[in-house]
Each structure stands twice: as C-alpha cells, then as structure tokens.
Amino acid sequence: MSTFLIRGGSVIDGSERAAFKADVQVIDGVIATVGDVLKGDERGKVIDGSELTITPGFIDMHAHSDLAVLADPDHLAKVTQGVTLEVVGQDGLSYAPTTEATQHEIREQLYGWNGDAASIDWRFKSVADYLGYIDRGAPVNVAFLIPHGNVRMLVKGSEPGIATPEELTAMKAIVEQGMREGAVGLSAGLTYTPAMYADDNELIALNSVVAKFGGFYAPHHRNYGRDFLTAVGDCIHIAEESGAALHLTHCHMSSPQFHGRTELLFDLIADGARRGVDITLDTYPYLAGMTYLHALLPSWVQAGGIENMRARLREPEIRKRVIHELMVTGSDGAHGNTLNFETIVIAGVEKATEFVGMRFDEAAKRAGKEPIEFYLDFLDAENYKVSAVLHGGHEPNVRAIMQHPKHMVGSDGILVGNRPHPRGFGTFARYLGVYGRDEHVLTFEGAVARMTGRPAARLKLKDRGLVKSGYRADLVLLHRESVLDRSTYEDPRLPAAGFVHVWIDGISTLWDGKRTASLPGQAVRLA
Numbered sequence: 454m455s456t457f458l459i460r461g462g463s464v465i466d467g468s469e470r471a472a473f474k475a476d477v478q479v480i481d482g483v484i485a486t487v488g489d490v491l492k493g494d495e496r497g498k499v500i501d502g503s504e505l506t507i508t509p510g511f512i513d514m515h516a517h518s519d520l521a522v523l524a525d526p527d528h529l530a531k532v533t534q535g536v537t538l539e540v541v542g543q544d545g546l547s548y549a550p551t552t553e554a555t556q557h558e559i560r561e562q563l564y565g566w567n568g569d570a571a572s573i574d575w576r577f578k579s580v581a582d583y584l585g586y587i588d589r590g591a592p593v594n595v596a597f598l599i600p601h602g603n604v605r606m607l608v609k610g611s612e613p614g615i616a617t618p619e620e621l622t623a624m625k626a627i628v629e630q631g632m633r634e635g636a637v638g639l640s641a642g643l644t645y646t647p648a649m650y651a652d653d654n655e656l657i658a659l660n661s662v663v664a665k666f667g668g669f670y671a672p673h674h675r676n677y678g679r680d681f682l683t684a685v686g687d688c689i690h691i692a693e694e695s696g697a698a699l700h701l702t703h704c705h706m707s708s709p710q711f712h713g714r715t716e717l718l719f720d721l722i723a724d725g726a727r728r729g730v731d732i733t734l735d736t737y738p739y740l741a742g743m744t745y746l747h748a749l750l751p752s753w754v755q756a757g758g759i760e761n762m763r764a765r766l767r768e769p770e771i772r773k774r775v776i777h778e779l780m781v782t783g784s785d786g787a788h789g790n791t792l793n794f795e796t797i798v799i800a801g802v803e804k805a806t807e808f809v810g811m812r813f814d815e816a817a818k819r820a821g822k823e824p825i826e827f828y829l830d831f832l833d834a835e836n837y838k839v840s841a842v843l844h845g846g847h848e849p850n851v852r853a854i855m856q857h858p859k860h861m862v863g864s865d866g867i868l869v870g871n872r873p874h875p876r877g878f879g880t881f882a883r884y885l886g887v888y889g890r891d892e893h894v895l896t897f898e899g900a901v902a903r904m905t906g907r908p909a910a911r912l913k914l915k916d917r918g919l920v921k922s923g924y925r926a927d928l929v930l931l932h933r934e935s936v937l938d939r940s941t942y943e944d945p946r947l948p949a950a951g952f953v954h955v956w957i958d959g960i961s962t963l964w965d966g967k968r969t970a971s972l973p974g975q976a977v978r979l980a
Contacts, residue, residue, distance in 0.1 A: 455482040455959035458495045459930065462502025465898050466920040467509040467905035472898060477507055479926040482959035487922055502930060505953060509905035509918055510537025510927030511881050514735040515671075515702045515863025517566050518593075519547050524570035527968050528592035530868050533948035534881040535929035537957045538917065538977060540908075542598035543702065543865075544673040545642030549583040550599070550627055555606045558758050562646075565745025565801060565840035568869035581634035584976035591974030594927070594957060596912055598640035598671055599631040601659065602648040611758050613650040621658050628662045635978030637912055638668035638697070643675040643684075644786060645748055646755040653691055660695035667913060668979055669698035669731075678708045678788030682717055689725035689732065699725070700911060701734035703865045704854060707742070707846040708790070715853040722859065733911050735863030736854050738883045740846030741942070743800060743867050743874040746839040747832055749787045751778050759837050766829060776825050793845075794824040798942075801840035801870020805831070809871040810943070813841075840870045842942065852894050855884070855903075861911065862904045875945040879938030882949035886937035897933065913980060926959035 459477040464487065478486035480496060513531065516539035521528055531539060541547065546563055548556060556578065560569055577583050580597060587595045608623045609616060616624065628639060639659055642648045660670045670692055674684040685701065692699035706715055722732050747755065747762070754775055755762050765771045783789045794813035802809060808816045808831075817827035832839060854860060862884055866877030881904060889900035909918020916924050929952065936951030955963035960973035 455926070456480050456497035457500060457959070458490055458497065459500045459502040459507055460490070462505050462507040462930065463933070464507045464920050465901045467902055467909070467918055469898055469902040469906065472506070477502075477920060477928070479928070479956075479959045482926050484920065484922055484924050484926050487920055500930070500954070504932070505930050506933045507920060508535070508901050508929045508931065509909075509920055510929055510955065510957065511535045511862070511904040512537070512908040512912070512918065513539040513864050513866070513881075514700070514861045514908045514911070515543055515865050516541050517543060517865065517867050520567045520570045520573070521868050522591045522593060522595050522974070523573045523586060526592060526972060529948055529968060530866060530877045530946070532592055532955060532962050532968055533952055533966075534878070535931065535952050535955050536593055536881060537927040537929075537955065537962075538594040538596065540596045540598060540637070540912070542600050542636070543640050543671065545600045545602035545640050545645060545648040547600040547603060549577060549580050550603055550607060550631060551578050552607065555603065558606070558611065559603065561759050561837075563745070564838040565870070566867050579634060580631040580636050584635050584978065587974065587976040590972035592962060592972055593974045594977050595974060596637045596977045597635065598638050599628055599636045601639055601641040601651070601656070602645060604628060604659065605647050605651060609647070611647040611756060613753070613756050615652050616655045621655060624655070624659055625662050628659050632663060632666040632668060632979070635976060636668065637977075637979045638700070639663045639670055640702075641670070641672040643673060644788060645673070646752060649675070649752045649785065653687060656691045657694045660691060660697040664696035666979060669700050669911065670695070671700045671702050673702055676788045677705065678790045679710060679783075680789055681706060681708055681711055682721065685718060685721050689721065689730055692730045692732070693725065693728055698731040698911075699733070701732065702863060703736060703742070704734040705736055705742070705846060706850045706854065707740070708788070711850070712847040713849060715850050718854070719857065722857075733859045733861060733907070734854070734857065735861045736851065737863060737865050737876045737880050738851060738855065738888060739874070739876050740848060740851065741842050741844045741874060742846075743840060743842045743865070746841045747837050749779070749784060749792060751775060751784045751786055755786070763833060763837070766833065772829065775829070780825055792825070792828070794828070796844040798842045798844065799839065800842045800872050800874070801838075803835045803838040805835065806871060840867060840873065842874050852888070855888060855895060860903055861908045872942075873945050875938070875940035875942055878940035878946055878948060882936055882951065883938040886951070890933065890936070912977070914977070915980065926956055928956045930954040
C-alpha cells in the first residue's frame with residue numbers, strides 16, 4: 454500500500470513541537486499532505502486515525518541487526534516497535550569489509566552478538582556488497598558504519614601493535630572506499646580486539662577520511678568503568694583533530710564511582726561543543742548491558758583470535774595471570790574493573806542450556822567450582838560462544854542522560870541467544886510508554902524526536918525522520934495510551950504493545966499489529 458489517507462490522527466511530526474490533529478495523505482510512497490484533505494480528495498484506502506497517533510518511522514542509532522536484516526525476514530524485534538531504519542556495523546566489528554579469512558574470524562568472534570546465519574549468501578566482502586544485499590529487500594532500511602576493527606584486521610591482523618605509516622595509508626584507503634560505497638561513518642570498539650590495540654593517532658587519521666565525506670565517528674570508547682571520563686575526552690579529542698562529527702554510542706554512566714555525577718559528562722560535551730565539535734549521543738533505557746562473554750578478558754590474552762586465546766588460557770601460568778587481573782587488578786576488557794559474578798547472567802550458550810538465565814556465581818555453585826574457575830572453563834567448553842547480561846546501572850543517571858538535548862535512541866539490541874537482553878524488543882516502546890507517557894521524564898513529543906528527527910539529522914537524511922510533505926512515508930500509527938514494552942529479562946522476546954500500523958515508503962510492514970510479508974527496506978547511503 455503506497456497510496457492511502459490517515460484521517461484525523463494526532464500527528465507528532467518528529468520536530469519536538471506539540472502534537473496536532475491532521476490528515477496525512479500518502480501518494481506513491483511519499484507524504485503529499487499534512488493537513489485537511491477534503492471529502493472526495495481521498496486516494497487509496499482511508500484509515501481512521503482519530504484515536505491514534507501518527508509519527509515518523511523510528512530510527513535505531515545503535516543496532517546489532519547486521520545478520521538479522523539479511524536472515525530474518527520477520528524481524529519482529531524492531532518492526533513491532535515501529536522501527537523503519539537501523540544503523541549497523543557498530544562497535545568496530547561487522548561482516549564488511551572482509552576477506553574470506555577475516556570474515557571467518559569475525560563470524561567466530563561475533564557469535565555472541567549475532568549468532569551465525571547459514572541461510573545467507575556469505576560471498577559479500579565489501580561495504581558495497583553488504584549494502585547491495587540489503588537492496589534486495591529487507592524488513593527495515595539499513596545504514597552502515599565502517600567497522601574500525603575490520604579495517605585493522607585487514608591490514609594488521611589481530612595482533613597488538615601501533616600501525617606503521619604504511620599500514621595507516623592502507624587503512625585510510627579501505628575507509629575511503631567504504632565511504633564512497635555508501636557508509637555513513639566509522640565505528641570503533643576500543644575494548645574489543647583488535648581495535649583496542651590502536652592508538653589515537655590511528656583513529657584521527659581514519660576519521661579525517663570520514664570527515665571529508667561528512668560522516669561521523671561512533672566509538673564504543675576505551676572505558677565505561679573507572680576511566681569513563683578520560684575515554685569520553687579522548688573521543689572528543691579524536692573528533693576535534695580529525696574534523697569528524699562525534700556520536701557517543703550507548704553513552705551510559707554505570708560504574709559506581711559515577712552514580713549521580715552526570716554533570717561531569719555534560720561538562721565534557723559542552724566544552725567539546727564550544728571547541729566546535731559536533732557531538733550527539735544515544736542510550737538504551739535499561740540498567741543492564743550485554744555482550745559476548747570473553748570480551749571481559751584482558752586484551753593481551755585475546756590477541757590473534759579465538760584459537761590463540763584458547764591455547765593461552767590452557768597454560769597454567771597464563772591462566773593464573775589472567776585470574777589475577779580479572780579478580781585483583783582489573784582487566785582492560787572489563788573497563789579496568791574486577792569481575793563481580795553476582796552481576797553477570799548467562800544469556801546465550803552453544804551447549805549447556807541448563808545454565809541459561811543463571812547468575813555466574815549460582816552456575817559455578819551448581820558445577821561445584823569457584824566462579825572464576827567456572828568462568829574460564831565454561832568459555833572453553835562452550836567454544837567461546839557465550840553471551841551474558843551484565844547488571845549494574847544507575848537509574849538516576851539513565852534518566853538524566855536521556856534528557857540531554859543531544860540525546861537519541863539506540864537499542865544496542867542483541868537479538869540472538871537463549872535469553873538475550875529485553876532491550877532488543879523493548880527499547881522504543883519503553884521510552885514512549887514508561888519515560889514519555891507514564892513518568893514524564895520526557896515529553897511524549899520529545900521521546901518521538903529522539904527516535905526520528907534527531908537521528909535523521911545526524912544521518913543527514915533529507916527526506917526521512919519527519920511527518921512532512923515531500924518526505925518519504927516511513928510512518929508509524931500507534932495507540933498512545935497503550936504503547937508499552939512487554940519484554941523482560943525472563944521473557945525477552947515479547948513484542949511491544951500499542952503499535953498498530955508501520956510503513957516504509959508507504960509499504961506496510963505491520964498491519965493491525967501483525968507482521969506483513971513485505972520487505973521494502975533498502976540501504977540508506979550517505980548523500
């Protein structure tokens with residue numbers, strides 16, 4: 454359905470202005486009229502919107518749907534929440550650009566984030582290949598960030614070391630090719646191998662290429678723990694020196710030493726802005742995080758990929774050193790903190806499903822082992838294909854950060870595993886229902902803007918993100934009083950409530966709350 458009329462809806466247009474009553478006429482997939490459409494001027498189906506709210510389609514600024522958008526045509530996690538565009542290639546690791554060898558290594562490393570999709574054609578290697586695959590038809594539109602870890606792996610492998618001038622030249626050429634092929638920027642995962650071995654000079658050099666194309670830098674920065682502020686300061690320095698815009702992804706302040714101290718983050722952002730750095734940020738509205746479990750290990754033991762890591766951790770002296778770092782001094786993989794096994798919950802495994810949903814200390818007790826010994830043995834036994842939910846956030850910080858004027862929404866949704874984080878199915882509905890409608894932390898209009906107009910501006914989209922004449926008809930029709938997240942840590946795949954219809958380019962992806970068979974999603978390239 455690409456021509457239709459929504460009659461008498463309450464329009465929240467994505468610009469942050471107050472809701473207003475209007476008809477919305479869509480003709481051939483484009484919004485033709487936002488206003489009064491006279492009787493007799495209707496085209497196509499007429500939809501009664503009098504009890505409903507019309508918004509732009511939602512944009513997920515931090516998604517881990519890199520494989521889901523290729524392999525899962527239903528993609529219920531996002532379609533049932535009104536998402537019409539996702540930004541993938543996050544945290545410095547994805548499936549392009551690659552070679553056959555590096556693609557295999559990345560598929561192993563990212564199993565805990567994305568699983569592995571045997572059903573898709575894995576012959577894509579470049580950014581152009583990946584976006585071309587999306588253009589065959591996807592459940593949502595997709596924008597892609599060049600993953601810095603992939604770039605480094607192509608030139609320098611997975612070993613530590615500062616890039617030489619020759620290696621930097623080669624990396625810059627890869628980034629330039631990816632930007633020419635349609636990427637919107639560069640992501641980095643600076644607590645993940647191999648990106649954690651890079652210095653700031655490397656990141657400045659690569660982002661100088663991104664800046665030439667008008668793209669942005671989206672770092673998972675070096676530390677979300679005790680050195681959080683230093684890490685944010687480094688990101689601002691990299692953006693300032695390179696000229697690239699900066700988008701601070703999953704910008705939570707969860708470490709205990711920063712509870713109640715969000716003004717320190719805001720002061721850094723304000724100072725960067727005064728120096729001319731274009732800074733935005735995103736968060737998800739939950740206290741827990743999620744990642745693949747071996748990410749918490751020290752970087753030196755992860756060097757060279759999983760098989761090298763496995764061999765090292767079977768050496769008694771190396772294992773002893775790793776245990777000391779994890780439990781006494783702190784690991785760089787754990788943001789400088791020691792591990793608290795009472796806060797780590799097993800989310801996804803390859804074999805031992807009896808441990809899914811258990812805290813690590815409880816699972817260790819069942820196995821008759823000390824938690825740290827169980828942790829290392831469990832990783833090995835599960836072929837390092839374990840994901841975990843990491844608890845420990847601070848609700849006042851979550852609320853304060855979402856109120857920042859540069860804030861946007863990013864689910865950071867990991868959709869695979871036996872019991873993944875509920876944010877994949879709940880982020881957008883939770884912002885609207887809990888923080889917008891019920892608790893008034895945000896206005897409802899402000900919550901919508903964080904998912905639509907603001908991210909569209911960051912992505913430099915000239916025809917998406919607003920309910921406006923001439924814009925593409927990426928639209929959501931929802932019931933404001935009933936929209937709510939239903940996913941929980943115990944049952945994380947429950948679709949959100951309150952979403953009635955969703956369209957991409959006027960083509961319905963959700964109708965009366967049910968997924969249609971349509972795959973209208975396309976690659977969204979930097980103009």
